[in-house]
Amino acid sequence: MNSLANDISGSTPHALPSLGVVLVAAGRGERLGAGAPKAFVELHGRALLEFGIGVVTSLPHTGHLVVVAPESHAALALEIVDQVLPQESPWEVSVVHGGRERHESVRFGLEALPESVETVLVHDAARPFASAELFERVLAEVVRTGDAVVPALPVVDTLKRVDEDGIVHETVDRATLVAVQTPQGFVRETLAAAHATAQIQRENDAPTDDAEVVQRAGARVRTIEGEQRAHKLTTPADLAILEHFLTENLLGREAAPAGSHGASL
Ligand code: CTP
Numbered sequence: 001m002n003s004l005a006n007d008i009s010g011s012t013p014h015a016l017p018s019l020g021v022v023l024v025a026a027g028r029g030e031r032l033g034a035g036a037p038k039a040f041v042e043l044h045g046r047a048l049l050e051f052g053i054g055v056v057t058s059l060p061h062t063g064h065l066v067v068v069a070p071e072s073h074a075a076l077a078l079e080i081v082d083q084v085l086p087q088e089s090p091w092e093v094s095v096v097h098g099g100r101e102r103h104e105s106v107r108f109g110l111e112a113l114p115e116s117v118e119t120v121l122v123h124d125a126a127r128p129f130a131s132a133e134l135f136e137r138v139l140a141e142v143v144r145t146g147d148a149v150v151p152a153l154p155v156v157d158t159l160k161r162v163d164e165d166g167i168v169h170e171t172v173d174r175a176t177l178v179a180v181q182t183p184q185g186f187v188r189e190t191l192a193a194a195h196a197t198a199q200i201q202r203e204n205d206a207p208t209d210d211a212e213v214v215q216r217a218g219a220r221v222r223t224i225e226g227e228q229r230a231h232k233l234t235t236p237a238d239l240a241i242l243e244h245f246l247t248e249n250l251l252g253r254e255a256a257p258a259g260s261h262g263a264s265l
């Protein structure tokens, strides 16, 4: 397979294996209860999906982005792509329908990537403010190690193990625990093979991220430092947190000197 990594010219700072990004936006958003899938909920008049497409297509690579949307919202997703993607963008963007579970949506997205894609980042549209810098760090670590790579933050709360009645049985040592985020990065073959295995079809035990999918298939997953702004919209309380990051970022942009690029949203 032709690989850009074979181009060792020092003048190509982004000589990387062909990149694909799967942006999953096909969930129902039941815990948020907004009456619309989360990726289409608006902040300051912009759907979360707009921010996600914006940050991915601002990465300094050529690549293929697949947006995985609910069937009911696929046309709207295409409209958003048209709005956000600059005419001269080197990114190719397509929209496909999602599945019932997140891992199915990811599989459909993977299947829509061209054969030439060797490295894949999977990202939740529900994390609209993950920075371009985080995408770059995940990607660089996949290229460096060949392992699956996930951003992670330390757990700050004291953790208890409880039973079905809510009775506490023990305090869990949080020193060895982390909370993981997206974008998560993979060698395409590893992720595609893992998604094709039977282990992830276990009844009532669907994997909630791709690190879990590849781990069930026996691959190694390593963590890198995550970031607060990659926070996920899950419940209504998260709206205030995202609002904070949006406002902070916009202010940062206004304060930036003319001609400079603020952090991309
Ligand atoms: N997702 C998806 N397809 C699914 C389920 C989830 O593409 N069948 C996506 C969501 O759109 C979201 C990300 O996976 O961007 C993380 O999932 P989650 O936070 O669980 O979102 P929802 O499933 O939409 O929310 P809920 O579980 O509250 O219904």
Ligand code: MG
Pocket (backbone or CB within 6 Å): 027, 102
């Ligand atoms: Mg869900």
